[in-house]
Amino acid sequence: MSKWERFLSKETALLKTSEIRDLLKLTEGKNVISFAGGLPDPSTFPAEDIKNISDYVLSNYASRALQYSATAGIPELRQQLVNLSAQRGITGIDEDNIFVTVGSQEALFMLFNLFVDPGDHVFVESPSYLAALNILRARSPNFHGIPLTENGPDLDVLESDLRKLKSEGKKPKLLYIIPTAQNPGGTTLSLAGRKRVLELASEYDFLVVEDDAYGFLVFEGDSPPPIKALDKEGRVIYTGTFSKILAPGFRLGWIVADKDIIHEVELYKQNVDLHTPSFTQFIAAEAIRRNVIQNNLPKIRSLYKRKRDVMLQAIEEHFPKDAKWSKPVGGMFVFTWLSKQKDTLSLLPRALERGVAYVPGSSFYYDYSGRNTMRINFSFPTEEQIRKGIEILGQLLKE
Amino acid sequence: MSKWERFLSKETALLKTSEIRDLLKLTEGKNVISFAGGLPDPSTFPAEDIKNISDYVLSNYASRALQYSATAGIPELRQQLVNLSAQRGITGIDEDNIFVTVGSQEALFMLFNLFVDPGDHVFVESPSYLAALNILRARSPNFHGIPLTENGPDLDVLESDLRKLKSEGKKPKLLYIIPTAQNPGGTTLSLAGRKRVLELASEYDFLVVEDDAYGFLVFEGDSPPPIKALDKEGRVIYTGTFSKILAPGFRLGWIVADKDIIHEVELYKQNVDLHTPSFTQFIAAEAIRRNVIQNNLPKIRSLYKRKRDVMLQAIEEHFPKDAKWSKPVGGMFVFTWLSKQKDTLSLLPRALERGVAYVPGSSFYYDYSGRNTMRINFSFPTEEQIRKGIEILGQLLKE
Structure with missing residues (x-):
C-alpha cells in the first residue's frame, strides 16, 4: 500500500495491481518460454x-x-x-x-x-x-x-x-x-x-x-x-x-x-x-x-500460420484428452478450456518454475470466471520453444 | 451538437470546444503572424x-x-x-x-x-x-x-x-x-x-x-x-x-x-x-x-533571448502607455495586462482580420477572469514578424 494512498482519487482506488502481471514480471530476463505476451515475432519488423x-x-x-x-x-x-x-x-x-x-x-x-x-x-x-x-x-x-x-x-x-x-x-x-x-x-x-x-x-x-x-x-x-x-x-x-x-x-x-x-x-x-x-x-x-x-503481410501471415500449426500439433500430442482448444484462423493466440476442476491461476507458479509462462484465462472474463481456461501465444516464441513449452505444459496439466 | 450526444458520458459533456481554438483554426494555412501557439523555432531542431x-x-x-x-x-x-x-x-x-x-x-x-x-x-x-x-x-x-x-x-x-x-x-x-x-x-x-x-x-x-x-x-x-x-x-x-x-x-x-x-x-x-x-x-x-x-541548449537560449528582446522593444514602442507586460527571464511568452476596459477576447477577430493572432488571457485563468490580458509568443515567429505583428497589434490596442 502506498504512503500516498490518502491522496488518490476514487477511480484510482479501483486500479489494482494484477497478481498475474506481478508474477510474470518476475520471469523477465529469465530463461522462460513465454506464451503469455501478445508480441509480434521481431523477424517480421521491416527494419x-x-x-x-x-x-x-x-x-x-x-x-x-x-x-x-x-x-x-x-x-x-x-x-x-x-x-x-x-x-x-x-x-x-x-x-x-x-x-x-x-x-x-x-x-x-x-x-x-x-x-x-x-x-x-x-x-x-x-x-x-x-x-x-x-x-x-x-x-x-x-x-x-x-x-x-x-x-x-x-x-x-x-x-x-x-x-x-x-x-x-x-x-x-x-x-x-x-x-x-x-x-x-x-x-x-x-x-x-x-x-x-x-x-x-x-x-x-x-x-x-x-x-x-x-x-x-x-x-x-x-x-x-x-x-x-x-x-x-x-x-x-x-x-x-x-x-x-x-x-x-x-x-x-x-x-x-x-x-x-x-x-x-x-x-x-x-x-x-x-x-x-x-x-x-x-x-x-x-x-x-x-x-x-502490404508487401510484408503475406510473410507475417505464413510465419504465424506455421507457428500456429506447430502449436496445435504439440497441443494435440501433449495436452490431456479432456481439454478443448480453439483452432484460430488468424491472430496470435490459442485459447484452451481444461476440465472443470483445473485452476490455471493456481497452476501458474508451478508452470513458471518449470520455465513456461501463459496467461490464466480468468483475466479475459469480465467476472473473472473461466478459471479452467488459459491463453497461449504462438507469434513470439520460436517453433522449438513452442514444441518444448507445450510439452512441459501438457505434462503439468496431466499431473 | 453531435447526434451521438445522448451516448456521451457525464464527464465528456464537460469538455467544451474552445471558441478561441476554433477561431485560431480558421487562420491555419493563411498568411497570419501567429503569436498564439507555443511552438519552438524549427531551426532549433537538431535534425x-x-x-x-x-x-x-x-x-x-x-x-x-x-x-x-x-x-x-x-x-x-x-x-x-x-x-x-x-x-x-x-x-x-x-x-x-x-x-x-x-x-x-x-x-x-x-x-x-x-x-x-x-x-x-x-x-x-x-x-x-x-x-x-x-x-x-x-x-x-x-x-x-x-x-x-x-x-x-x-x-x-x-x-x-x-x-x-x-x-x-x-x-x-x-x-x-x-x-x-x-x-x-x-x-x-x-x-x-x-x-x-x-x-x-x-x-x-x-x-x-x-x-x-x-x-x-x-x-x-x-x-x-x-x-x-x-x-x-x-x-x-x-x-x-x-x-x-x-x-x-x-x-x-x-x-x-x-x-x-x-x-x-x-x-x-x-x-x-x-x-x-x-x-x-x-x-x-x-x-x-x-x-x-546539452550542446544545443546555448543556441536555443540565445535565439530566444534575441527574439524576446525584439519583442519587448517593439512592445515598448507600439503598445499603449497604460499597458503593462512581463519581462520573462526564460520560456517563450510575454504576458500583457491592458487597461481594464479592454477585452482581448472580443478584440481577437479584428486582430485576425489584420493578420495577427494571440491567445486572449482569460483562457489562462481558472475562472476565465483576466479579460484584459493576452499571451504573445516570441519563440516561433521570425524577428521581422515580431516587429510587424506587434506594430499591428499596438495600433489596434490604441484605437
Whole structure:
C-alpha cells in the first residue's frame, strides 16, 4: 500500500495491481518460454525499410515531423488510412472519419471514457481482450457477458439480454466486440452474424466498438468484412493498430468513425496528450504509401500460420484428452478450456518454475470466471520453444 | 451538437470546444503572424543529429526499438533522465523515480486523474497553463487561484487560503505550480519562495505538482533549483518535457516522483496507452548520452533571448502607455495586462482580420477572469514578424 494512498482519487482506488502481471514480471530476463505476451515475432519488423523511410522523412519533412501537429493526426497518415481501410472493405469515408491514436489501446481508453458512465449497460464477449476489460472496469459499468461459441459471440444471448433490459425500461450503451480472429478466443463471426449485430444495434439503439486488431492477420480461409464496412448509420466505431502489421514500438493505432464522434475524441485527446507523435506518423504514412506494410503481410501471415500449426500439433500430442482448444484462423493466440476442476491461476507458479509462462484465462472474463481456461501465444516464441513449452505444459496439466 | 450526444458520458459533456481554438483554426494555412501557439523555432531542431541517431538505433536496437516495451519507459532513457535531472539539481534519485510519458501533457493528465476528485481543493497560479487548467476542469475540483506577482505566486494568499480551509475543517489536495519562467506570466519564484512552498505543503499536507517545462530555457540570470531538488518528503511530483529542448514531434515527457507515486502512475498508464513509443525513447536516450541536447541548449537560449528582446522593444514602442507586460527571464511568452476596459477576447477577430493572432488571457485563468490580458509568443515567429505583428497589434490596442 502506498504512503500516498490518502491522496488518490476514487477511480484510482479501483486500479489494482494484477497478481498475474506481478508474477510474470518476475520471469523477465529469465530463461522462460513465454506464451503469455501478445508480441509480434521481431523477424517480421521491416527494419531496413523503416530505416530508409526514417531517413527520407528527416531529410524532407524534418520541420514538420519534429514539430507539434494536429490533434487528429497528420493529414498524410489520415489519407493513407483511408486507403488502408479500403483494403479491409471500409469505403465511403474520408480523412475526417479517421483519428490517429497512441496504439489502439489509447483509442479504447478514450472511447470508453467518452461513452461509458458508472452503471451503464455494456456488452462484452466472454472471454474478451484483457486490457479493454480493465479500462471498462475503471468506468464501473453493468457488464453483460456474451458467451463465445465456436463461431463468435452467441447472438441469441445478446438479443435476449437486450430484450430483457428493454422490458425493464433500461437502455444498453455499447457493445465491445472483436469479430475477426478474436482475442483470446480465436473465433471469427460470420457475415450473417455481423449483419445481425448491426440490426440489433439499430433496433435497441446502442454503439458498437469494433476492435479489428487482427483483421490483417487472417491466414486461413476468407474472412468477412469488418462490421464497420456494413454500417450505414455510423453506429460502429472501428479501431485498428499498426502494432501487429508494422511495429508495436511506434504505438500507433487509429479510429474510423462518424465525424461527430471523431470530433468528441478530438476534444478528449487534447486533454490526454495533445496529439500522437508526429515523427512516427510520417513513417507510418510513408510505409503505407510505399506498400511496405502490404508487401510484408503475406510473410507475417505464413510465419504465424506455421507457428500456429506447430502449436496445435504439440497441443494435440501433449495436452490431456479432456481439454478443448480453439483452432484460430488468424491472430496470435490459442485459447484452451481444461476440465472443470483445473485452476490455471493456481497452476501458474508451478508452470513458471518449470520455465513456461501463459496467461490464466480468468483475466479475459469480465467476472473473472473461466478459471479452467488459459491463453497461449504462438507469434513470439520460436517453433522449438513452442514444441518444448507445450510439452512441459501438457505434462503439468496431466499431473 | 453531435447526434451521438445522448451516448456521451457525464464527464465528456464537460469538455467544451474552445471558441478561441476554433477561431485560431480558421487562420491555419493563411498568411497570419501567429503569436498564439507555443511552438519552438524549427531551426532549433537538431535534425541532422536525430537522423544519425535514428540510423544508429535502427541498426543496433531494431528488435527492441520496434517492439513493445515497459510501461514506465525503457531503462536506457530512465537512466539518462536521472543524469539530465542532476543537471537541474535533482539528485539522490534512481531509474525507479522516473516515468516516461507522451509529452508532459500526458503526465499532467494522469496525475490530475490519479489525485483529483470532484470537489477537491486544488491550488493553481492565476494565470496558469491553459491545458493544465482544462484537464483540472474536467475533474470538477474546487479551484483556488493564487494571484501572480512579479516574483511568482503570492504565497501570502496561498497561506491565508490554506489557513481558512483548515479552520473550516477542509483539506487541500494539491498545488499545481510552474515556478520557473512561468507560462503564461513569465515569472520565476525565488529560492526562499520555493522553500516556503515546501514548508506549507508539509504543514498543511498537500501534494505539489511542479511543471518545469521551461527549466532548461532560462536565458537570463541564475534561476533557483526546481522545488523537487529541495524536496525531502517526496511530496513534489516533477514534470519535464523534451518538447522545448529536443523536438515536440516526439511527444516525450517525464515525471520525477516518489517510487510509490510512480507505481500508481504505472497502473494508470497501462489503461491509457500501455507505454510510450519505444523508438523515440531510444532516440531521446541517445540524444542525452551524446550531449546533443546539452550542446544545443546555448543556441536555443540565445535565439530566444534575441527574439524576446525584439519583442519587448517593439512592445515598448507600439503598445499603449497604460499597458503593462512581463519581462520573462526564460520560456517563450510575454504576458500583457491592458487597461481594464479592454477585452482581448472580443478584440481577437479584428486582430485576425489584420493578420495577427494571440491567445486572449482569460483562457489562462481558472475562472476565465483576466479579460484584459493576452499571451504573445516570441519563440516561433521570425524577428521581422515580431516587429510587424506587434506594430499591428499596438495600433489596434490604441484605437
